[in-house]
Amino acid sequence: MLLRPRQRLFVERSVRALGEHHNTLGVAPTGAGKTIMLSAVTGEMIGDSRAKACVLAHRDELTDQNRTKFARVNPAFTTSVVDAGAKSWQGQVTFAMVPTLARAANLDGMPALDLLVIDEAHHAAADSYRRIIDRALTRNPHCRIFGVTATPNRGDGKGLRPVFSNVADQIRIGELIASGHLVRPRTFVVDVGVQDALAGVRKTADDFDMIQVDAIMNRAPVTEAVITHWKEKAGNRQTVVFCSTVRHAENVTAAFNDTGIPAVMVIGDMGEAERRAALAAYGRGEAQVVVNVAVLTEGWDHPPTSCVVLLRPSSYKSTMIQMVGRGLRTICPDEHPGLVKTDCVVLDFGTSTLLHGSLEQDVDLDGHEGCGEAPSKDCPECGASVPLGVSECPICGYVWQRGSEVIPINDFAMTEVDLLQRSSFRWCDLFGDDAALVASGFNAWGGIFFLDGLWSAIGGLHRQQPRLLAVGERTICLAAADDWLNENETDESAHKSKRWLGQPPTDKQLALLPAECRQDFGLTRYQASALLAFRFNRQAIRALVTQARDGSNRRAA
Template sequence: MNIVYKKIYLKSVMWMIQLRDYQNELIDGIYQSISKGNKRIMVQSPAGSGKSITMSEVARRATDKGNRVLFVVHRRELVNQIKETFIANSVDMNLCHVGMVQTINNRVKKGSEPKPTIILVDEAHHSLAKTYLNIFEHFSDAYVIGFTATPWRMSNKGFTDVFQDLILGKTVRWLIDNNRLAPFKYYSVNLMDSDILTHNSTGDFSNDSITKAMQKTIYGDVIKHYKKFAEGKKTIVYTHNVESSINVAERFNKEGYKALQVDGKTPKAQRELAMELFRKGEINILVNAELYGEGVDVPDCQCVILLRPTESLTLFIQQTMRSMRYQPNKQAIIIDHVGNWYRHGLPDSEHDWQTYFEGTKKKGKSNDAIPIKECPECFSVIESAYTICPECGFEFPKEEQQDYELMENAELEEVTEDKVIQLNLKTAEECESVEELYQLAKDKGYKPGWAYVQAKRLGMLG
């Protein structure tokens, strides 16, 4: 064992991290699933709910019994972070190997990776990548327990090819109500009150107009709305490409704010320094492209600004909830300039994770059917939208991109759950009675005559 880790381990061996009630519930769920004969189990728990601590407890109990644990992560920055948590919880690191998936995969090929009893997988929605599957297949007798906030695949194919069971954690709303995550205010463009969205013959928003409004458009002036909604708050900005991140950082600095820009090509030491300065408060705004999605723990980040449209529910949740790590009296601010809430709802909107886990026959998005890819240089597993590998700096071949349209005169406003409900209300065709049509008209804010016309059109009035 590394001498530094050994000292920390010996110092902490007499105590363990105290788990919260909902974390113990997850562990109980894992053991109950194992007792039913399941060996490959996925655990869902929201971003910021302390999955690393929960995993450390699984590892501690395993190593206490002399079992070997293999912990698989997909980013180099996470390795030491996980090790520190495991050591603090008295995991026997002589029986636990924490490593990047590509490193472990190479060790497996060379026959130098000891056989584990349990394989723990961080960000397990990546686990259908070939590098993960190679490890699982090689250690076919091992229990595989994968943790993720989002058991979701854009292809809608689910995870049952790898996992047998899904353990569901608490909802984001429960964690907020119980002071485990920070409450938030969400600001974005409200296209429902504009002329951009048009209605079809049934009174519902036209899918074509929604698609057109959401493609390649950034609404509202970034600096203006930061001053209006989040002045002085520590903020991470997510942009759609490197050039945009540079421009946005320059604008903040010209306005007198302390901002730094980083991207996948920024040297690792420089990226770490930027994050350290941000954590210390020496800079207030960190503008990035292709970084700081999964696994970044910055509890005092108070605000995120979204300048990147995404069809990925996983990416949306990881980015928006980066500001929602709990601190007393903290209220997170999310400023969405690209209308991502039209695609995904709000961070606390509920999702049918069980159905996502099982998969559906519904055809997935053709423009991003595979949400991850492997770098051909270092074999890191990264989001498919990356153009530069954050691990080794490899530049992926550039695809032709359309320019983003800027509508800086657009005004952003607070988005609450009632707007999400209004957007997702069922159509007239989905109503099974005249009463449901009149309720739908009320929910949509339409006059009762709309329900009468729809009922007559659908043949409900005889």
């Protein structure tokens, strides 16, 4: 398996920071592949030694996911699990559930570790995590601590400075949108006559006072206006709504249903079976809207969601990022056939967008990719070493003043990243019209094809039927095809600078190609390989592309 170029850079910077500081934090939003990256960092740090590592997560599904993906990145390492059902440290890398490991009896059984990895590292300031971290450092003062998170600034205001002294790297949401790994948000700030009142809501230790917010937002005329604007801007989209209180959520859910829009509600004190049933109804499309109160902020994803409605303000940018992030996932055609998603509508009826300005700690949406050492600066508040570009410290939340600079609060103005240049593979324009591009490796091939205004990404393994990878915008499809090759190829087959790629075609290749190709004296061996991948799979490709065009009767955008 190969990492994307940006993932490799993240890993290199993290390993370097661990060597220099003995701890570091990496910031990577949804869509960056943080599990793949933390697995690669772990493998790099252990290397060929007999070192032991532990990867922490706070939920069963994250532990399972981390272990599965780790095995794909590092197939040679042995692994074990510490959770409610098993407590084994036999593997070189152990995947542990925090609530289980943090118990005194289980901590006593933890061996000396050389590396402690913390997934969702914004939790690292919590007492349960600190007990594990402190015990690891007591057993081995040289144990390195590596954390990865999408949202480093905690809602309770606790800084991560006691655990991390620096930030190795930060992948921005704008980079992932520009590279096709997230869809772009289209944000509308809508004042339904309550923004002045919301501006006066007091802050509590955790957030704005939601009882006050409820008194302002939970009124029939406001809810009616919300639904009217929603119908106008997002009426055919699956939507997640964030409310201030349970009573507010109940009334908003009822209002959607009374208007003929099927809606379900998810709140914290629901039974597990009831919550699963509500989310399953939304997942099947039986409900178009899911309304919640601080339940779906983290750890929940339903990629067809292409509208996010904010009916509450947030005093923390991290909370706003988490809420909006629920709608930025791209679509897998296998899981959601016929659905095309190109963007996400964000309807902010509160003041979060006005308060925080954007989804970035640093507004850089051109997708420029740095290389080598990450330029850094020291935070004047906590002293942490952080990336030079950030305007908000990921460790303590300190905000650098931006002078008179105006931060845009509406749509992302995107400049497409040319993945053809960043890819580890050489992409061939088969017919010179930019409508069919193919890259080929030893085990797999990938391609993107344009038909009737729609791009399709197709991936294949040798001697197997091709499969549809993505449908929609060119950038998203190219990202999906490139990721397919990354998943199925290795360094040996990927690097586009290999000398043999530019050599003349073999006689066997020429014999299999059409006559006109034999007269193309500029044809290379690699171009011939790409043409043959297309020629051998032409009927299947045509069927999948036609099926994608004809089946895209449901649009999430």
